[in-house]
Amino acid sequence: MTFNILAVGQSGRLEFEAILLAASLRQSDPGFSGQLYIAEPQPGPLWPGDPRMADRSKALLQDLGAQILPFDSRAFGNAYPNGNKIEALAVLPEAPFLFLDTDTLITGPVSAIPFDFTRPSASMKREGTWPQIELYGPGYVQTWKALYDRFGLDYASSLDLTHPEEYWQRHLYFNAGWFFHSSPKAFGSRFLAWSKSICDDPPEELVCQELFPWLDQITLPLVVHSLGGGRPGPELAALDGSATCHYRTLPLLYARESDHAVAVLEEVARDKTIRPTLRDWEAMKAMVYQNKGRKARALFDQNQLPHREQVIRNTLKREGYWLR
Known part of the structure; x- marks a missing residue:
């Protein structure tokens, strides 16, 4: 199975993490037949400085087999750097992809994982960081259901009924450290449109909630669910396990x-x-x-x-x- 890997690199710590990611991929999965893309935001009005990596780092990444993928920040930029992973999907070639946060170490053969790219999923290596429930505010049910209703999604089918109603793990919630799908265009356009909708016009049930830095993790389960995906099964245990380490x-x-x-x-x-x-x-x-x-x-x-x-x-x- 051939698929591409996407990560984001920019000036500073992320360019070093990208080098470590590329080098660990080459060492731990020499049989990987896809392409590693390092997406790089370009200078523009949403960045106060130049977010591009140093030429030395880019040359080293290319020597390690990575391809640099420039993209323009049109929605988030410096105000929300996590939005890079959302906007970078627009320039990724149309093929099955695995997104990895740059602070990920490849520790085993990701190419051996039996992905079903038609059923997207994402990392469960998370804590109950969002929403933070206020004493007299909307609970988990009201908060999440408002988001599912906003985008015409079936809320009930997203629930893990092994957990109590007002417990955070009952609801679909991911770490955005990895996610995958068959189409970066379909996934990315929805991820961007829905993130902007929540950011610019949040449902009234979110009035007490902080949207940053959680916006990508608020939107991600909605996108995954809408595209027929859900929680990862045991076949994906090597992610956040023997094949990857989101450190x-x-x-x-x-x-x-x-x-x-x-x-x-x-x-x-x-x-x-x-x-x-x-x-x-x-x-x-x-x-x-x-x-x-x-x-x-x-x-x-x-x-x-x-x-x-x-x-x-x-x-x-x-x-x-x-x-x-």
Whole structure:
């Protein structure tokens, strides 16, 4: 099965993460037959500066087999950088695709995963970050149903009835760290139109809700459901499992991810062709090349991690290991 992979790279941390993603794909899945695209926002009125990656980084990405895909930000830009993943879909060639957040490490053969690209899905590696229910405000049912009604969707069929009515996991909610579909045009145009609708004219049930930075994760389940998709089945367990690691930050990778993910990171980072560039990333320099990551990892029992990510973050910050 051939499919493309899309990630977003831009000036700063994301360009280094993109290099790490491309290098880990080449190492962990040498049989991958699709194309890795790194979408790059271009300068324009929605960016106060130049969001493009350094020429050195782009050349290295191309040496690693990636193709740079320029796109113009017409809806979000600097005001909502998460919107890059929505707008970049418009320039992706029409073929089955897997979107990955740039802070993802490839740890196994993604090409061996039995995707059904006609049934889109997305990452369940999430917490109940949205909506935040106010004491006298609309509950989960009212809030989510208002969104399904806005776009003429069947709300009831999206529910996981194994959970109580006013519990967040009853409702379709994803992390936008990965998602896939057969058509970037169909998926992307709906993702963009519905995100703008929610942003510009939210239903009254959302009056107490923060839309940023959650807008992509608010809209994503609606798009997935509308295109005949839903929660990922066991056949996709390698995503956020043996094939990919959405690490978020290098300190979090060391704190909570598998020994295998740490080993892949350190092996890729030792590659002499990418090491000089990666050393310009302060977090990589400190956590990998100066061995602070191993010291941070020793603070945690990976078999008994805190349930909430914020507890891990606070520990890393307190001990001086919070770097991005």
